[in-house]
Amino acid sequence: MQFDISRDFLDAMLLQQPNAQRDAKREIRAAGQLHFLPSSPDGTMHTAIVSFALTLGDAEQAFARGGWRFLFTSDARFDPTKDTENPFFRSLLVLGAGKIMAQLNNLCMHANLPLIPFMPEQLVLGGQPQAGAAPPASVAAKASEKA
Numbered sequence: 001m002q003f004d005i006s007r008d009f010l011d012a013m014l015l016q017q018p019n020a021q022r023d024a025k026r027e028i029r030a031a032g033q034l035h036f037l038p039s040s041p042d043g044t045m046h047t048a049i050v051s052f053a054l055t056l057g058d059a060e061q062a063f064a065r066g067g068w069r070f071l072f073t074s075d076a077r078f079d080p081t082k083d084t085e086n087p088f089f090r091s092l093l094v095l096g097a098g099k100i101m102a103q104l105n106n107l108c109m110h111a112n113l114p115l116i117p118f119m120p121e122q123l124v125l126g127g128q129p130q131a132g133a134a135p136p137a138s139v140a141a142k143a144s145e146k147a
Contacts, residue, residue, distance in 0.1 A: 043077035050096025
Protein backbone atom coordinates (compact mmCIF):
# COMPACT_ATOMS: atom_id res chain seq x y z
CA MET A 1 0.00 0.00 0.00
CA GLN A 2 1.41 3.37 -1.04
CA PHE A 3 0.44 6.60 0.75
CA ASP A 4 1.03 10.15 -0.44
CA ILE A 5 0.51 13.33 1.59
CA SER A 6 -1.36 15.73 -0.67
CA ARG A 7 -1.60 18.70 1.67
CA ASP A 8 -1.06 19.57 5.29
CA PHE A 9 -1.93 22.67 7.25
CA LEU A 10 -2.48 24.13 10.71
CA ASP A 11 -5.92 23.23 12.03
CA ALA A 12 -5.95 25.08 15.37
CA MET A 13 -3.58 26.58 17.97
CA LEU A 14 -3.93 27.78 21.57
CA LEU A 15 -1.26 29.11 23.93
CA GLN A 16 -1.97 30.41 27.42
CA GLN A 17 0.73 31.95 29.56
CA PRO A 18 1.37 29.72 32.59
CA ASN A 19 1.65 31.25 36.05
CA ALA A 20 5.35 32.21 36.15
CA GLN A 21 5.84 31.92 39.93
CA ARG A 22 3.87 28.75 40.49
CA ASP A 23 4.95 26.87 37.34
CA ALA A 24 8.54 28.08 36.88
CA LYS A 25 10.41 24.76 37.16
CA ARG A 26 7.72 22.16 36.57
CA GLU A 27 8.08 19.40 34.02
CA ILE A 28 6.38 19.85 30.66
CA ARG A 29 4.36 16.83 29.56
CA ALA A 30 3.14 16.30 26.02
CA ALA A 31 0.37 14.12 24.67
CA GLY A 32 -0.84 13.67 21.13
CA GLN A 33 -3.42 11.71 19.21
CA LEU A 34 -4.20 10.91 15.60
CA HIS A 35 -7.84 11.20 14.55
CA PHE A 36 -9.30 10.13 11.21
CA LEU A 37 -12.20 11.75 9.41
CA PRO A 38 -14.35 9.66 7.05
CA SER A 39 -12.61 8.76 3.79
CA SER A 40 -13.85 9.54 0.30
CA PRO A 41 -16.52 7.22 -1.18
CA ASP A 42 -13.91 5.36 -3.25
CA GLY A 43 -11.69 4.87 -0.16
CA THR A 44 -8.55 6.48 -1.62
CA MET A 45 -8.67 10.03 -0.17
CA HIS A 46 -8.27 10.41 3.59
CA THR A 47 -7.97 13.06 6.30
CA ALA A 48 -5.99 12.67 9.51
CA ILE A 49 -5.74 15.25 12.28
CA VAL A 50 -2.87 15.25 14.77
CA SER A 51 -3.87 16.86 18.07
CA PHE A 52 -1.13 17.75 20.52
CA ALA A 53 -1.31 19.24 24.03
CA LEU A 54 1.26 20.40 26.59
CA THR A 55 0.67 20.45 30.33
CA LEU A 56 2.84 21.47 33.29
CA GLY A 57 3.41 18.77 35.91
CA ASP A 58 0.24 16.91 36.79
CA ALA A 59 -2.12 19.69 35.66
CA GLU A 60 -5.24 18.56 33.84
CA GLN A 61 -5.62 21.79 31.86
CA ALA A 62 -3.22 22.14 28.92
CA PHE A 63 -1.42 25.48 28.61
CA ALA A 64 -0.80 24.87 24.90
CA ARG A 65 -2.51 22.76 22.28
CA GLY A 66 -2.73 22.51 18.56
CA GLY A 67 -3.97 20.49 15.65
CA TRP A 68 -2.41 19.76 12.27
CA ARG A 69 -4.48 18.36 9.40
CA PHE A 70 -3.09 16.00 6.77
CA LEU A 71 -4.85 15.13 3.53
CA PHE A 72 -3.41 11.95 2.04
CA THR A 73 -4.20 9.45 -0.67
CA SER A 74 -3.74 5.70 -1.01
CA ASP A 75 -3.21 3.75 -4.21
CA ALA A 76 -6.07 1.38 -3.38
CA ARG A 77 -9.23 1.32 -1.25
CA PHE A 78 -8.16 1.62 2.40
CA ASP A 79 -9.80 2.20 5.77
CA PRO A 80 -7.28 3.94 8.09
CA THR A 81 -9.26 3.03 11.21
CA LYS A 82 -8.68 -0.70 10.52
CA ASP A 83 -4.86 -0.47 10.35
CA THR A 84 -3.90 2.00 13.08
CA GLU A 85 -0.54 0.30 13.68
CA ASN A 86 0.69 1.21 10.19
CA PRO A 87 4.16 2.87 10.36
CA PHE A 88 2.91 5.64 8.04
CA PHE A 89 0.46 6.79 10.74
CA ARG A 90 3.15 6.78 13.41
CA SER A 91 5.32 8.97 11.17
CA LEU A 92 2.31 11.26 10.55
CA LEU A 93 1.89 11.61 14.30
CA VAL A 94 5.52 12.56 14.88
CA LEU A 95 5.57 14.87 11.84
CA GLY A 96 2.39 16.62 12.99
CA ALA A 97 3.70 17.01 16.55
CA GLY A 98 6.89 18.57 15.18
CA LYS A 99 4.96 21.03 13.01
CA ILE A 100 2.74 22.00 15.96
CA MET A 101 5.77 22.47 18.23
CA ALA A 102 7.45 24.71 15.65
CA GLN A 103 4.37 26.95 15.61
CA LEU A 104 3.99 26.89 19.41
CA ASN A 105 7.62 27.95 19.85
CA ASN A 106 7.02 30.76 17.35
CA LEU A 107 4.12 31.93 19.54
CA CYS A 108 6.29 31.58 22.67
CA MET A 109 8.95 33.85 21.16
CA HIS A 110 6.35 36.53 20.36
CA ALA A 111 4.80 36.20 23.85
CA ASN A 112 8.24 36.51 25.51
CA LEU A 113 7.95 32.99 26.97
CA PRO A 114 10.79 30.45 27.09
CA LEU A 115 11.01 28.07 24.14
CA ILE A 116 9.71 24.55 24.71
CA PRO A 117 12.28 21.84 23.95
CA PHE A 118 11.15 19.29 21.39
CA MET A 119 13.11 16.07 21.08
CA PRO A 120 11.39 13.60 18.70
CA GLU A 121 13.74 10.81 19.80
CA GLN A 122 12.13 10.96 23.26
CA LEU A 123 8.59 10.45 21.99
CA VAL A 124 6.97 7.27 23.25
CA LEU A 125 4.35 5.83 20.95
CA GLY A 126 1.47 4.29 22.86
CA GLY A 127 -0.55 1.22 22.08
CA GLN A 128 -4.21 0.40 22.50
CA PRO A 129 -6.37 2.98 24.32
CA GLN A 130 -8.52 2.27 27.33
CA ALA A 131 -12.30 2.23 27.06
CA GLY A 132 -13.67 5.63 26.06
CA ALA A 133 -10.24 6.95 25.07
CA ALA A 134 -9.23 8.39 21.71
CA PRO A 135 -8.03 6.36 18.69
CA PRO A 136 -5.11 3.93 19.21
CA ALA A 137 -2.31 5.97 17.68
CA SER A 138 -1.05 8.27 20.42
CA VAL A 139 2.19 9.82 21.51
CA ALA A 140 3.51 11.10 24.82
CA ALA A 141 6.72 12.82 25.80
CA LYS A 142 8.33 14.52 28.76
CA ALA A 143 10.74 17.43 28.74
CA SER A 144 12.12 19.71 31.42
CA GLU A 145 11.59 23.39 30.83
CA LYS A 146 14.82 25.36 30.74
CA ALA A 147 13.99 28.91 31.78
